[in-house]
Amino acid sequence: MTSQNPAERLNRASNAIFEETAFLFGANAEFVESLYAQYLEDPASVDPSWARYFAGLEGPRGPSTPSWASRAKTAGAPIAAPVSGAEDVRAAAQASIRAIQLVRAYRVIGHFEADLDPLGLAPKTPHPQLDPKFYGFKDADLDKPVFIDGVLGLQSATPREMVDLLKRTYCGRIGYEFMHINDAEEKDWLQRRIEGPDKEITFTPAGKRAILNKLIEAEGFEKFCALRFLGTKRFGLDGGEAMIPALEQIIKRGGQLGVSKIVIGMAHRGRLNVLANVLSKSYRQIFHEFRGGSANPEGIDEVTGDVKYHLGASSDRSFDGNDVHLTLTPNPSHLEAADPVVLGKARAKQFQLGDTEARTSVLPMLLHGDAAFAGQGIVAECFAMSGTRGYRTGGTIHFVINNQIGFTTSPQYSRSSAYCTDIALMVQAPIFHVNGDDPEAVVHAARIATEFRQLFHKDVVIDMYCYRRFGHNETDEPAFTQPLMYRAIKDHPTTLEIYAKKLVAESSMAASDVEHMVGDFNARLDSEFEASKAHKPERADWLQSNWTGFEVAPKSYHRADTGVDKDALLQVGKALSTVPEGFNAHKTVARQLQNKARMFETGEGIDWATAEALAFGTLLKEGFPVRLSGQDSGRGTFSQRHSVLVDQETEARYIPLANVAKDQAPFEVIDSLLSEAAVLGFEYGYATSEPKALVLWEAQFGDFANNAQVIIDQFIASGEMKWLRMCGLVMLLPHGYEGQGPEHSSARLERYLQLCAQDNWQVCNPTTPANYFHVLRRQMLRNFRKPLVLMTPKSLLRHKRCVSFLDDLSPGTSFHRVFRDQAECVPGATTVQLAPDEDIRRVILCSGKVYFDLVDAREKHNQQQVQMLRLEQLYPFPEGPLGEVLERFPNAEIVWVQEEPRNQGAWTFVRQRIEYLMEKLGRRVRPRYIGRPEYAATAAGLMSQHTAELHYIMDEAMRFDLKIRTEDDQ
Incomplete structure (x- = not known):
């Protein structure tokens, strides 16, 4: 842009x-x-x-x-x-x-x-x-x-x-690479910025002293840690110290050019140095963590924490009267996975500041290692999204700490290009290669990069060539694999030594002044080290700023008041079923809109997509922004949503949910690029920065989330426990066995259940539009945030029995974690008169679409002694409401029925929990499994095999012995 x-x-x-x-x-x-x-x-x-x-x-x-x-x-x-x-x-x-x-x-x-x-x-x-x-x-x-x-x-x-x-x-000492840029104005600006007799790299005496001071802090910190914590891994910056004054320049110049916030993401190397010398995290706190102390104050329970070189921080810096708020995002060991998270956080902060055009007020800055920058595919995904409508952030400054090696792998083995930064050519970003032993050149490149980003709102790359003085980490022996490189490093002076000698030679500084500055800083570190022995953290870096007013989730939380007044529902319904005069809607869409209008007239037949739109629309009316992204989410993978209508004559777009009320909150629905990892990471970052928005990511098919497993494992499932980062992100994962083969059946429910612990998130599998409506609204109407993993349907989107009434959404209604049997009130069902509770011989527990198959099977067999219960929420496990219902059937065996293979789905997760619950009820009854056998794949590829398996499961579920299985029978 x-x-x-x-x-x-x-x-x-x-x-x-x-x-x-x-x-x-x-x-x-x-x-x-x-x-x-x-x-x-x-x-x-x-x-x-x-x-x-x-x-x-x-x-x-x-x-x-x-x-x-x-x-x-x-x-x-x-x-x-x-x-x-x-x-x-x-x-x-x-x-x-x-x-x-x-x-x-x-x-x-x-x-x-x-x-x-x-x-x-x-x-x-x-x-x-x-x-x-x-x-x-x-x-x-x-x-x-x-x-x-x-x-x-x-x-x-x-x-x-x-x-x-x-x-x-x-x-x-700077190699400018920019002639691949097509935009003549950008090239012309760069040429005029760097070419000419008067364009030499020059700094005032004060500027040189500032650079020297940051080099003293950068090198002094690393040497002090190496001396005091011998043999402890810290992933030091040794050899790349010039990055510290360069980051200072980005903050300073950025502040002059309108930047008020900088969101930083980086991996391990130099992280502690950046925390200390850029974000001003106290040295005593860092030394306290070196000693094994916690990063959090006492009283924060059940937090597992993380290693010190993964932690984030925030602070405020001021240069020349310009205040800039800095945030360093926590990161996992998967090096570049934090990149899209940073971009999402930056986008959310721009939204909060109302900077949605130029996007110059919030600057995302990513610090990379050379091998990871070239090798990690998520970097390319982030570049691909950098100019797209739903994800652009006004440009990112990428700072590559070019170690000229990746762990033990030399560049010729780890990439196919001349530079590690060639990936940036895909978006025509200018690239400034610079010698890390010339700090003035590095700072100069950082200044130009900041100016370019603020002026042209595009990504820009600084590639600082340096080296790792002590290998991959401080316990490594790099000479095993790179003897020549480390022979050269051994005899190579530090960047501080080189620069100090230069300043003394040109009479910018006296040698005694340099020694005095070094001595003063070392004395400061000694004092901080002593203070760290008695140091206790006083505050946790969470539930502040935009999170003020939110709380830790209570130990036992249930429902929120999610019902909505009928007039408000009808107002949203009118917006959903109306298009502007003269708008040429597709004839199929027009019929859908007419059907929606009839739903609101009769109060019946509310389908899945309509319930979703009602949840979005009512939240928008109540002031909660809604952001939905994913591949083809505007129309919906299954042509169910149509949240963006396209005029068939002009291709003009009309978004009904953006026209619910004059004072409503913003609604965004974004057809994402064909990425899962970067897009999901982006939405996670957005949700961690904007708790008052309902942020949803939708997989085109549920298993597509496989490509984002790093984001799920290392951020969404564990971020609160590791880093005290609360998040209300919703993941919509289409799930259901309809004979579409291995890749279009399963959302891998079992993977999410395996990650459940410490009340880290919610995993739900709703089976009614009303319950879907309530679970979405519940996300916003509680004073805490938890990620929500939702198994969403495919065939149920148009299933005649998967509908709700408008009254199911009205005041007094809410999300049901367990649904009791609805044999007599399932829409379209032939009535089955169930036996009295004491005569029920089998209770089928299930979750998801298989319930509707079981309803058909029970009617087919006219089975009156089978009761069916649906677990709409699998985690946190609904022990209380499930136990209350099971107590009604003292003579029934317990059967778990699922459509997924035995080694998948919810079976392995619910089995022990059901057993534990039955023991609490005084019955030694183990649940019995009915479903597909164990599979390596998720589903059969042939429709004939799928159908045969389904018939077998249904017949087995309705055919049973009167003898109740006990623990001794298993």
């Missing part, structure tokens, strides 16, 4: 010569020269576009007096000699074209000759295209002025001067 405000653009004027000659390469020079000679003889003999170009070179006076002869020179630049005659004009034009080709070559490939590696391990190979002779300049031409019309900030320059300036710009 480019800026919509032209007044904010810097140096907008295009470079005409460059833009019009971007096509020129060495092989084309002879053709262009001959074409120009033809033009001089007869301008009408060449194509009009070439004639315009050559005329631009000559100016208004004609070929005998070309325009460059009379233009004002740039200060300090030589003036090209006046020319006359066709041959002179041709020679001058030829020199200009060759010069432009030379400049372009440096812009395109100059970074390959940049001085990037502090260790100098690989010899640089000269590129002939960077030699003026490649373009036909001879030794005698190197000191002759050539007209270049403002390129490099000069009107004219000799080839030798151009090469000196180009080498300084493109082949120094």
Whole structure:
């Protein structure tokens, strides 16, 4: 996205010569020269576009007096000699074209000759295209002025001067890579920002001292930890210390350019250093954690915590009167998994600030390792979403700590590209490669990157070449696998030593001043170390800011008051069934809208999609934003939702839920990119930052969540226990066995149940539209947040019995964790008169769609001694309400029926819980299993096999002995 405000653009004027000659390469020079000679003889003999170009070179006076002869020179630049005659004009034009080709070559490939590696391990190979002779300049031409019309900030320059300036710009300690960008304005801005005689990297004495101070803190912290906590893993920053002053520059320059919040994500390396020296986490707290102390104060129970180099933090920093709030997101060991979480958090914070256009107020910043940046697919997914409507955040600054190694794997074995950052080429992000031993260059690159992001609202990458002084971690021996690299590192001075020596040599600092600064900082660390011995954390970093007013979930929580007044339901219903006048809805959609209108007129037949829309609409009316994303979520995978209507003549879009009431909260429904991991991570991040919004992610089919298992395991299921991060994210996972084969049947219910512990989330499998309505509203109407995993239906979306009444949504109604048998009130059912409770011989417990198959089977067999109970919520396990119902049937055996294979579904989860419950009721009865046998896959691939299995399960469920099975019979 480019800026919509032209007044904010810097140096907008295009470079005409460059833009019009971007096509020129060495092989084309002879053709262009001959074409120009033809033009001089007869301008009408060449194509009009070439004639315009050559005329631009000559100016208004004609070929005998070309325009460059009379233009004002740039200060300090030589003036090209006046020319006359066709041959002179041709020679001058030829020199200009060759010069432009030379400049372009440096812009395109100059970074390959940049001085990037502090260790100098690989010899640089000269590129002939960077030699003026490649373009036909001879030794005698190197000191002759050539007209270049403002390129490099000069009107004219000799080839030798151009090469000196180009080498300084493109082949120094920063290698700029940006010519892959298609946007001419972005390229022009970058060129003007870095090219020219006055564009050297310069810092004031105060700026140099600030850089030195941050290097002292960065190196001093690592050395102190290595001395005091010998042999303890910390994933130190040693070798990459220049990142710390660079991050300071991003905060400072960002604050000047309107950034008020920065959301940071990073993996292990240097994390403790960033916490201490960027986010200002107290040294005593970090040392306390090194000693094995908790990150949280006493009184926070049942929190498992995490290792110290996974923890996050937040703080406020102020530079030049600009306050910037920093948040470092907790991360797991899966290196790049936190990337989309950071992006989601940033998007939520932008929403809270009302910055939904330029998105300059909140900056996401991701710190990567080189091997993970190149190797982890979720990085590409994040780049892919960076410019999309539902996920853009105004650009991310990516800072790559380029260790030039991944654990023990050298780059030639871990990627197929020249740079670890080549993945960023997919979105045309500019990339600044920089030598980590030149902190001024690193800080300079960080400043330009921040300016670019704020101006153009796009991703930008800083690739800092450095090294790991002590291997993957401090207990590792890296010389096992990289002996030459670590021989060089052993003798290599630190970045602080190099920079301090430079400042002393140029008289910017006295050696004694440097020693004094180092001594003062070490004394501070000694004091903090002593204080850490008695330190106790005073506050937990949670339930603050936007989470103020929320509470820890009570030990026993049940329902919320989720019913809605009928008038409010009808208001939403009218919005759902009405389109603007003149809107050309698809005829099938129009029929659906008519059916919805009849639902609200009669109060009957509320189907799944309508109940969902009613839940969304009523929450929107009550001030809760709703955000739903997933693949094809607008229409719905099964054409059930149609939350976005498309005019069949104009393709104009109309969203009924955005038009419920004038003062309603915002509604977003987003057709996501074909990603599960990054999109689910994004929504998790959004939900952790915006607790007052209902945030939902929908899998196209339930098993698609397999691709996001890292996000589920390491964030959603465990984030509260590890990091005190509450989250109300809803996962909608289509689930149900209808003969569609292994990949379109199961949402892997068993995986979510296996992760259930410590009241970490809710797993529900609702079977009525009303219960779905209530469970969605329950998410928002309690004063705590828990993730909600929902098995959602496919065939039940249009099942004649899977409908509800409007009265089921009215005040006084709520979510049912256990549904009692509804033999006499299931819509469309043939009445089965059940036997009295004491005569019931079998109680079937089940969950999900299989209930409706069992209803059909019971009617088919006219089985009056079978009672069926549905577990609508599997976790937290509804022991209380289930026990109350089971007490009614003292003579019945307990059977669990499921459509999933025996080793899948809920069976292994509920079995012990049912046994425990029956023991509490004074009965030694074990539940019996009826269902498919164990499978390696999730379902049969043949419809005939699926049907045969289903018939077997139903027949077995309705055919039983009168003898009650006891524990001794098992």
